[in-house]
Ligand SMILES: Nc1ncnc2c1ncn2[C@@H]1O[C@H](COP(=O)(O)OP(=O)(O)OP(=O)(O)O)[C@@H](O)[C@H]1O
């Protein structure tokens with residue numbers, strides 16, 4: 325079992341009224357690098373549990389004030405204010421009171437240990453409970469990941485660029501070097517990140533991703549990434565592990581890294597340098613060991629030059645860069661990808677295997693894909709849904725709204741003519757539709773996109789018989 329647990333970080337609250345016994349046990353556990361604090365009864369324990377996070381509670385049964393069973397009931401069932409109900413609990417019993425131990429398990433204790441047990445046995449049992457609770461956390465993470473279904477694990481593509489990327493992933497397979505993945509939106513940055521994780525030394529550990537763009541506020545970012553102690557801010561009822569700690573012995577993927585506030589950039593830099601984090605509102609530094617992957621669709625160097633991204637962080641982040649070129653710069657991958665997605669969606673929608681007519685593939689090849697592979701994937705999904713029979717035709721591709729010209733959005737303005745030539749009138753019709761689509765079917769804006777007057781736009785709309793449901797409202 326690959327536990328996620330570093331015993332150095334395991335903190336135990338020992339609840340025991342026999343001070344001499346408690347001290348002996350504390351010393352024994354310290355040899356296994358458990359950090360133990362002692363509370364003399366249940367009431368004192370609850371106070372401690374409210375004040376900080378413990379990884380485990382070990383409690384005696386019979387104590388003055390509040391006994392062990394009552395303590396378990398308070399933590400597990402009554403949800404004592406501000407106490408983490410998920411903290412694992414182990415009960416200490418005398419040989420004579422196994423029945424009480426069973427009662428404790430029914431209330432939610434994880435295990436019981438007799439007070440006479442050998443030191444080594446106690447240590448082994450406690451470790452196991454700790455590992456199990458770590459496992460539960462890990463399972464939760466795994467389930468999260470499954471729910472997000474990384475349905476496409478395979479990096480499809482045989483272009484120069486794709487081969488280079490696959491080679492680079494192989495090159496670093498044995499190391500935990502930090503990687504900066506750059507590329508336009510939808511180009512496959514996350515897919516590449518997951519591939520690096522899977523081929524790396526931490527493959528069996530968790531893959532935890534953080535979308536920095538979703539955490540613009542520094543406090544939000546900190547509590548999500550570094551976790552927080554109870555009471556760190558209003559509403560922080562429980563101690564919570566951050567994404568950093570969850571990624572321990574695995575991979576932390578910081579996506580859209582350019583979107584971090586300057587303040588958060590500073591905190592991340594410190595964490596990267598010291599390999600420790602401190603939870604929000606906490607004082608205890610926690611050692612974290614993980615692999616870092618970063619992604620951005622911006623040019624980080626420009627961000628640095630313009631003062632939005634810290635230069636010192638840039639050097640930490642940009643250790644091994646992998647750039648994914650836009651799909652329009654590696655068109656030879658388009659047929660492979662189109663076929664791959666067609667097969668995938670055919671299975672998903674229980675349809676037969678599809679073939680692309682030559683003209684259909686030509687249209688797909690020549691489109692400029694501002695949304696890259698994600699856009700191609702969506703187009704193919706729409707084609708599969710609408711298709712009748714097992715052939716996808718050029719007409720069907722036109723119907724899903726693909727402009728047949730390439731490069732219109734490229735700064736060079738170069739338009740390539742497909743091998744079979746093209747129909748100028750049809751190109752015009754497609755361009756008018758594309759412009760209208762881009763402009764939300766506002767004719768004035770669409771006209772501006774094509775650099776023609778509104779009258780000329782209107783004439784074309786009439787000529788091609790174009791209509792949009794929203795126009796009835798607008799005009
Ligand atoms: N080489 C590839 N082979 C197969 N599928 C791919 C490939 N690259 C990307 N995809 C698919 O395209 C979609 C977009 O990829 P991904 O989410 O990795 O892009 P991204 O660069 O992270 O996008 P964003 O910038 O929007 O976060 C996903 O469904 C992914 O599975």
Ligand SMILES: [Mg+2]
Nearest residue numbers: 513514579619
């Ligand atoms: Mg992404």
